Amino acid sequence: MTTKIQVAIDGPASAGKSTIAKIIATQLGYIYVDTGAMYRTITLAAIRANKITVGQTSADEQVISELLTNVEIGFAPSENGQLVFLNDTDVTEDIRQADVNSLVSLVAAIPAVRTDLVERQRQLAATSSVVMDGRDIGTMVLPNAQVKIFLVASVAERAQRRFAENQAKGLDTELTLEEIEASIARRDYLDSHREVSPLKQADDAVLVDTTGLSIEQVVTEITNLISKKIG
Template sequence: MENISIAIDGPASSGKSTVAKLLASDFNFIYVDTGAMYRAVTFLAIKHQVAFSDETALAELTKKYPITFKQSGHGQLVFVNDEEVTEAIRQPDVTAAVSEVSAHGMVREELVEAQRQLAQTGGIVMDGRDIGTTVLPQAEVKIFLVASVEERAQRRYKENQAKGIQMDFETIKEAIAKRDYLDSHREVSPLIQAEDAELVDTTGMSIEQVVTKIKGIIEAKGF
């Protein structure tokens, strides 16, 4: 059990990060937030005024500014070099552009290699949009989380309110629907369910119920 890899994929606000963090905590695994890595590159592009369409320059940013994670008493923190960007990468300007940035093959190539390095020893939970299909196709457990656009928009709206981010519900709903389309239609590593992934629809489910269901799937696999 301590050497397995758990891959959790799904669209925006399907609960991937929250579920992955809880599973990692319960199993004493390492949590790798791949979405935060793409958000960090997007943050860097905005900070250094690099065009979201400039694939080469974006890839250079990923090489120049290492992205790391550190645990704290308030949860996991995200750093670019020595700058803590945990909240900055969740701002609306980053959210609006991250799909475009993450669609670039050179950017994905750089970050996928970094993610694979983190997963080499096993005992990890990794969430994203192409973990089970591209990053960790050999993962012992693969989960594909989904939920209705309406419910995912409600989750993001409440999350933003709690963080003091002002963004109206309909705008969030439109942004999520647009991101679903972009993520599932991009040429490089599109958002699709791996053939051997277990589909879990989280609509109407609490986080605790989702975690319990996934633990049941893991146990059913003999781990």
């Protein structure tokens, strides 16, 4: 039986995890699993069902968890990158809007949500070689992954990246750079202080600081690490 390879890439918001993971998965011929998009899709479903609204500082676990059985999350390739679907509806752009950005950490902290999505993610990793990125992949989702990376960058640089991305895609264009930086810093705090699966570096993960590095430089560094780990 061919060994299924698992590459776990964790790190805070806008550290470049998704961009890097997609490129590496393509180069290696692995499946890319966007766990962040999965949590965002659940959050969007909750918003559309009026189960959570912008400005809330906590989320009702029972109310949100009741949505899970009715939410199907799908991925599909396209010429412009991977598409994300909520019950067969394309929500690729919708899950990157300001309302989802402000609420996803609250939804992701709900134990029932994490339990449900972790199981979905493990099922994907059991059937294919994968590159999976998120907050707790190396610590909780795939603790036995052959390669674990913890990707970081300064808050200022991550805010610049998000601001430029939003401007290019026409997303959240009303937000200033300072507002985006404050939002990222707040999300860092929420993600690292939640009770269930907090954001932290796995003991056996390799720290990669992307501050000041190009995408190509980061991809090269990580693919070299993968080669050393698995040959």
